Amino acid sequence: MAYFSGYECNSATGSSVFFAATDAVTIVVEPADGTVLAYRPGQFLTFLFVFNGREVRRSYSFSSTPGIDRLPSVTVQRVPNGEVSRYLIDHLKVGDVVECLPPSGKFVLEDGKERTQVFVAAGSGMTPVFSLIQEALYKRSEENVVLITQNRDWDSILFRDRLRDMAGELPGRFRWMSLLSGSGSGSGASGLEGRVARLNNALLTELLDSMKIWGEDRGRRRPFFYLCGPPGFMRMAVFTLRLLGVADRDIKRENFVVEYVPPPPVLADTSPRAVVLRVEGADVQFATHWPSTILQSALDKGIALPYSCKGEGAGLVRRAVSAGGLG
Structure with missing residues (x-):
């Protein structure tokens, strides 16, 4: 799959693609540099794509299990009109190289001796x-x-x-x-x-x-x-x-969170708001205003933030709120 250092993006090479069910494929990936990827069952990988000059990220869960499957794999199910799932299912070829973030996620097995x-x-x-x-x-x-x-x-x-x-x-x-x-x-x-x-x-x-x-x-x-x-x-x-x-x-x-922009309220405060985020030990300041989210405003200003989705449950936003006391 990919070798990761911190939150740097790294290359992964698709080694094989096969069907897991109707409208779904399992993609076996391995590091472009030949290293071994450490991950836990239940975690996910976030892939980075650029479509028409716009960065798009999608997270897909591992369907493989370390120690049982020789190589890591993710399974992708087609989403109607989904630009990323359509690309992965219809166009990804063996040997293609994609960028991804480190394995992440807390949906892992609990210690449960003698528990069902x-x-x-x-x-x-x-x-x-x-x-x-x-x-x-x-x-x-x-x-x-x-x-x-x-x-x-x-x-x-x-x-x-x-x-x-x-x-x-x-x-x-x-x-x-x-x-x-x-x-x-x-x-x-x-x-x-x-x-x-x-x-x-x-x-x-x-x-x-x-x-x-x-x-x-x-x-x-x-x-x-x-x-x-x-x-x-x-x-x-x-x-x-x-x-x-x-x-x-x-x-x-x-x-599974998908990006959703809610309809504007009857009275929306559209005045700019100052935001301070701590990213990799350094404070980053910028302004945001309705209807843009904090994450989208940062990305629009070229600030590279580690995220795997743009939903309201994104881990980065949770950390920012707890650290900065955003009200």
Whole structure:
């Protein structure tokens, strides 16, 4: 993949590209300089592109697992009219070199000796979950894994064949319940726990009870939950788990954030505001005003900031707020 030093951008070479499901590809990457990339299952890579003189960044989760897969890989699902996913799926070739930031992300496996690890994922949210499941099953022999997935149809399930093989290899440790929102399950679903349904509060409660994840001692050996999917799906899952008495400390979420500029309020204060950010130990000052965000204003002024998305949950903005006391 790429060798990283601090937040410098480095080159990564695509070594192979193959299909993971309908409208999705897995891209195997390796360092352009031959070094080894250190990353954890569940983390992501942020790629940098320049389209028509404009820098665009997109983050994609690792679908590979260190110690199991020889080379790192990320899986990309096509987004309608998505300029980056369309480029990666339709135009990226073996040997192409791209720039990227260091691996990042806190959606990693918790220490859970003898605890059941429960994963609830929808669509492309399966990408980091697959990486984590491989780690839990093949590198932590004492842990059991439960997976509940929501997809459109059988052909759209990411890593479908590998998941089915894993369920067959480890029937005592890995259970997979596949929910499909389409009218049919597809030709390959025989022998797999699944149904045509949409996951909701009642169904999630039913599935968790039927899969007997709670155990006799619900407090000492409580399960740990990992959630990844669209915002509405995530809100439903978190709300259900809280109603079931699951503590926030036992829930981990990976939020896929896309850039969104809200409509202007009725009365907007458009006067310029001074901003001071600490970047790599030095203070950077500039002005911003509505409707530009702090991040976008900095980028427009040529200030190189480390970011992986432009959503309101970006890690850089969180650090700036906590350090600078922005009100």
